[in-house]
Amino acid sequence: MRILGIETSCDETAIALVDIVRTKHTFKIKVLKNFISSQIAVHRPFGGVVPNLAKREHALNLPILFKKLNLGKQKPDAIVVTVGPGLEPALWTGINFAKTISKELKIPLIGANHLEGHLYSFLLSQKVNLKKIFPAAALVVSGGHTILLRMDSLTKWKRLGETRDDAAGEAFDKVARMLKLSYPGGPEIERLAKNGNPKAILFPRPMIREKGFDFSFAGLKTSVFYYLRDTQKYSASDVATSFQEAVVDVLVKKTMRAAKEFGAKSIFLSGGVASNALLRKCLRQESKKIGVQFLVPQIDFNTDNAVMIAVAGYMDLLRKKKYKIFANANINL
Ligand code: KG4
Ligand code: ZN
Numbered sequence: 001m002r003i004l005g006i007e008t009s010c011d012e013t014a015i016a017l018v019d020i021v022r023t024k025h026t027f028k029i030k031v032l033k034n035f036i037s038s039q040i041a042v043h044r045p046f047g048g049v050v051p052n053l054a055k056r057e058h059a060l061n062l063p064i065l066f067k068k069l070n071l072g073k074q075k076p077d078a079i080v081v082t083v084g085p086g087l088e089p090a091l092w093t094g095i096n097f098a099k100t101i102s103k104e105l106k107i108p109l110i111g112a113n114h115l116e117g118h119l120y121s122f123l124l125s126q127k128v129n130l131k132k133i134f135p136a137a138a139l140v141v142s143g144g145h146t147i148l149l150r151m152d153s154l155t156k157w158k159r160l161g162e163t164r165d166d167a168a169g170e171a172f173d174k175v176a177r178m179l180k181l182s183y184p185g186g187p188e189i190e191r192l193a194k195n196g197n198p199k200a201i202l203f204p205r206p207m208i209r210e211k212g213f214d215f216s217f218a219g220l221k222t223s224v225f226y227y228l229r230d231t232q233k234y235s236a237s238d239v240a241t242s243f244q245e246a247v248v249d250v251l252v253k254k255t256m257r258a259a260k261e262f263g264a265k266s267i268f269l270s271g272g273v274a275s276n277a278l279l280r281k282c283l284r285q286e287s288k289k290i291g292v293q294f295l296v297p298q299i300d301f302n303t304d305n306a307v308m309i310a311v312a313g314y315m316d317l318l319r320k321k322k323y324k325i326f327a328n329a330n331i332n333l
Contacts, residue, residue: 001317002032004069004076004107005310006062008094009086009114010143011039011049013061016306017069017076020314025131027123031307033069036300037061044183048173055089062097075105080313083111084328085144091327099325110313111323115140115147115333117308119157120315122268122295124307130154133266133293137259139251140333141279142271143169143184147333148213148255150262155319159333160258161213168247169273171217175224175243179236189240190276196237201227203246208253215254220246244278252282259292266293274302 001021007014017033039057043049081098084091095111102109118140122128138149138157146163166174169186176185181192203223206216224243228234259267267287273279274296287294301307316323323331 001078001314002074002076003310003314004079005112005306005308005313006079006081006094006098007114007117007304007306007309008058008062008090009082009084010090010304011043011054012304013037013039013058013065014304014306014309015062015065015069016310017071018307018310020311025129026127029123029311034305034307035065035068036305037065040184047177047183049087051087051089054087055093058090058093062093066097066101075107078108078110078313078317080110080112080310080316081325082114082117082309083323083326084114084331086114086329088327088329091329095325095327109325110316111325112309112312112316113323113331113333114304114309114312115145115331116315117312118142118270119149119151119268119333120311121270121297121301121308123311124297124301125295128295133295135262135264136266136268137255137262137264138268138270139255139283140271141168141251141269141273143167143173145271146215146217146251148215148258149333150258150264151268154315157333161215161254163215163217165216165218166221168215168217168251169271171221171247172273174221175240178225178228179239184272186273186276189244190278192237193241193244193278194237196235196239196241198241198245200235200238201242203227203242205246205250205253208250213254213258215250217247244276248276248279248282251279252286255283256286256290259287260290264292266295269294269296270302272303275299
């Protein structure tokens with residue numbers, strides 16, 4: 001099946017053309033085209049994403065990227081567009097564009113959940129044998145969400161826990177702002193962290209010992225704030241690396257505890273924060289220690305993209321899930 005994916009939930013305008021073939025125990029996913037137009041430079045002066053600017057940029061970029069696809073006579077079998085969660089004005093831009101081309105080209109339109117896009121991106125990591133990976137512990141860490149799930153099959157999952165306040169990516173972005181780094185903060189913190197001593201400052205690990213699987217990052221962020229306020233001369237690299245260490249510590253410990261508790265056969269990592277090298281390394285190491293498979297997509301499929309949206313739409317078809325073609329800023333997994 002050939003699918004055209006469209007993603008405009010936040011600050012990336014993305015379009016992709018993907019071929020998906022289901023075989024007995026796996027999927028063959030071939031990315032034919034994958035275009036992303038990033039708005040980082042537009043939002044950077046404001047220190048975060050400005051919804052109306054995002055909407056304007058999506059409206060400008062969508063026709064350009066669509067033209068670049070150069071579909072010609074080869075019509076895709078379906079168009080998939082993100083319906084949520086995300087910024088409402090941004091979502092609507094993608095939805096309205098998708099509706100127009102769906103009508104013009106007479107191709108069915110499917111709505112996709114952005115978080116399911118992240119969740120299913122383990123399928124983009126390597127060839128997986130569906131018989132061998134479930135149950136899986138899946139960690140979705142992005143700018144808006146931090147969710148730990150138990151996945152029992154491709155279509156059945158249960159949320160074990162999520163953040164009670166800031167998402168992991170949001171904490172990276174806010175701490176970056178305190179350190180006067182630019183937006184988005186995650187990659188900036190990671191860069192700065194390379195030159196620091198990760199044991200220099202012992203920041204708190206919120207909820208690390210609590211029984212459940214919820215997370216909280218607001219307290220950690222506040223600790224960094226007080227440290228910066230009360231320390232006359234500090235090393236920004238030490239702060240960045242010690243903060244990163246604390247976030248990764250919590251994410252890894254909780255994910256591993258969940259995996260051990262229910263005997264996971266694999267661990268999935270996805271979302272923008274999954275681009276973080278320390279997080280990838282630690283989860284990979286810990287998975288190896290207990291002999292489970294670790295699946296994480298290549299870096300450019302962690303941050304927002306339309307390939308994962310095409311895959312999520314395909315899964316909607318498989319499990320007969322129909323999302324309303326209507327912006328729904330707050331849907332969850
Ligand atoms: O999934 P994503 O692209 O967008 C959302 O769905 O939110 O995630 C963006 C988030 C931002 O908060 C960004 O700072 C964070 O992912 N991020 C990182 C890294 N790269 C992106 N956080 C830590 N380390 C990174 N290398
Ligand atoms: Zn995302």
